[in-house]
Amino acid sequence: MNLDVAATGSITVPAIDLRTTDDVFARETADARAAVTPRPGSTLIADSVSAWFGQRKVLEQVSLAMRPNEVTALIGPSGCGKSTFLRILNRMHELVPSAGLAGQVLLDGVDIYGSQMRVTETRLKIGMVFQKPNPFPTMTIEENVLSGLKLSGSKPTMDKRQLVESCLRRAGLWEEVKTRLDALGGALSGGQQQRLCIARALAVTPDVLLMDEPCSALDPMSTRIIEETMRELVQQVTIVIVTHNMQQAARVSDQCAFFLVEEMEQPGRVVEAGTTSQMFSAPGDPRTSDYIQGRFG
Amino acid sequence: MAMPATNMMTVEERPRSFGASRTRGDAVFRGLTSSAGVFVFILIGSIAAFLIINGWPAISSVGLGNFLTSTKWQPVGLKPSYGVAGLLYDTILVSGIALVAAVPVSVGTAVLINEYAPKRLRSTLTGLVDLLAAFPSIIFGLWGLFYVMPNANGVAGWLSRHLGWIPLFQADGGLYTNSIFMAAIVLSIMIVPITTSIVREVIAQVPRDQCEAALGLGGTRWGMVRRVILPFGRSGIIGGAMLGLGRALGETVAIALILSPLFKIQASIIKPGGSTVASTIFNEFNEADLAHRQALMAIGLALFVLTLVVNSIARLAVSRSKGAGASSR
């Protein structure tokens, strides 16, 4: 099996060069305002995002464009704010009582922290898959897939059974569970649970899917299946993934952003961002190449 | 080639507000649960206030110092005297003896259930202990009255014959029923399940890898219990003991059935007679006039404060040992 070839083969060389982040930001915002790209795919833009926990600043001035039909990987050593950044993107950050935030996050040009967007609506549009699989243990597989609709009170776009099948198929789980849709979600293996969580996130037809180290608790086989699933899904949704696995970042992502805490007690920053092929072949910052080649972190 | 974000022009660098985050459903939900919380707060808080307001006249009529130190409980008559010291003495004595007897047994039982008993038996025994912790105290009282008193008379007699030189076991001979000793036996049997249940819960939290490390080093099972489990569970044991004590202090019916009222401190625990705070309230409430009722409320308040202190220590100890988790040894 040669995933690297498969993954790199599908990487499209971007038309726009990501030279500087604010450059990108300006162009992307303009893009998003000018022509609303028809589904699938939405543009998510973080504009000068800083974050605090209590008095401690954990992220400083992160600006990043996550573009439609691309997988953006957030890489960097532990504790550099990748996960915090990801949680800011669908307003999970504010669940921590002491959390603070500056800057804005634009979904197709609209600030998700603005007063015109409700938090539930935002999260409906920007789905999330967590590090540890967390299917609802009291619900069956089918109920788990449909749980987003029930919980958010939104109407299904198609027949329920069809929706369940299509979501499970897209998450690469259908063949394994089609005979036992009424088994409890907790009865699956870890990798299957994680794909169930992906199916659950897909059922509400999000524009963006955030994945926080989705494979870190899984074995290589499950990881492979989920990576394949991601490459399929990116045709329809924008994907942002946090990963510690450099090979994974190289395999699945089109864009990369490298987060780093430069000194102790300092907030995390984006040191470098660009296309995956560029970041991996010719990184602009020596620290990026050190990290990617495994010399630290 | 890319640029670090720090070089960007600084926008506003202060935390912003998160915007609208609640739906109308959430507002209703928060309103509903908050009003339940506030209602409970007011309801329960007003009981404490009521007790204080109604108990205070009795306390202030004899003075707080006198109330706490006097052993004379004579609520009826022209010149009533409300001294809670004697009642508290008996209450603490009977609960204290019960506790001393119950704690070693509880700890031993908890360790046996958790570490020695076969897995299948473990859940049954745990269930049995939990069931008995929920047993009505009047049943313990009946058993004490009809079984313990006749049968433990011999034990009390033996104690007085052989240990009579200790004032605690001094008796004039004959009858040992209706004594603090009998009440304490029943109380100790009553609090064993409660204490066992708490101690067992706490020592079940001992990280298994530490136990296995002790065994893996060639230690015996008892070595593991002594070196790993008991040190870990120490505050849990204190907490469990204190919760048992809290229950014993407030116990009413089992004591009222066994102990014959006597408002005089006596050194011996095997002579008949004694009065705890709870049994006094129980025995006197019905013929009490207003002043007497306020006096009862005052001693009830004193008992409440005592159990409050004991329970706070217990809760602190249990939460500390539970929170210790994997980090402590």
Added chain:
Amino acid sequence: MTDTALYPAESPSLASPMPDEPRVIARFGRIDVAEIIGSAISAAALTWLLFSAVAWNGAFGALLIWYATFIVMYRTVARAVHGRLVATDRVMTVVLTTCAALAFVPLVMIIIFVVSKGLKYLTASFFTDTLEAVGPQDSGGGAFHSIVGTLQQVGLAAAVAIPLAILTAVYLNEVKGRMSRGVRFVIDSMSGLPSIVAGLFVYSFWVVELGKGFSGFAGSMALIVLFIPTVTRASEEMLRIVPDSLREASLALGAPQWKTVLRVVLPNARSGLISAAILGTARAIGETAPMVLTVLGSSSLNWNVFEANQDDLPLFILKLIRSPNETQIARAWTGALVLVTLVLFLFTLARILGRDRRKATR
């Protein structure tokens, strides 16, 4: 033993394959049992000798001295055979077993005692008759009025207190509002409220000062006061063990908080909440002292829980057990049996409903 014996050149399993079935790993052999029995017997002999020589008497003293001698002897024997560490381990095992026996034997005895005494009077009429116009010596007469009272008082208290307690627990653990510190403080302090004091409160406030008189409802109020702190604390504990990741999963799907609580948190804590509620009810059923102060007791049937004194099972037992009459005492024991059965039933129910169906299917 020589090295060759320990490590034979050819593995024996090749020549004669070991049986492929689980073998018993022995921990405690016949010799170990013999050590215990031997020590016990010789300790008994020594005790007998002591008692006949010094002319002591009393079964309790004999037992005490026998046990002490037994422990010393067993330790000596075990130490000679197995060494110091193992001897301590063995002795402590015996001591711990003794502790458990001391804990469980009285409890088993109580149950046997209640059952054997209670069965004598257990007839169908016990559940249909009252004590109205039943003389102490008459046959018949039952606790129907008490059972009705118990069910009404406890049912009323549970119906009010359980929803309130669970809502409060949700407030404390999910909403975490501004008042939660105050509420938690009050709940924590009042969970130590002696039941007699709760009874005294309702008696002084409701029965006497407001002049409402004794009633089943007054008893319910005392029970509510005792109920709320315990059930709230237990429920909060149950909500706390629902993992945060499930709450996050639900919120990340765009669910508002109330739906997250209703559809995700509460279903996950369901079994724990049910058993907390049932155990609270079981405790309430046995409460005696506060009921004496609020319900008073009665020997006739009173269907109206809100008016006039009622009876309930603990009061029934308490009143009859103090009577000098044998028949009355027998009735009290039957009442105790019914009460214990009721508690046992509720407890079993809590265990069954509290069992996690997720664990069973995994």
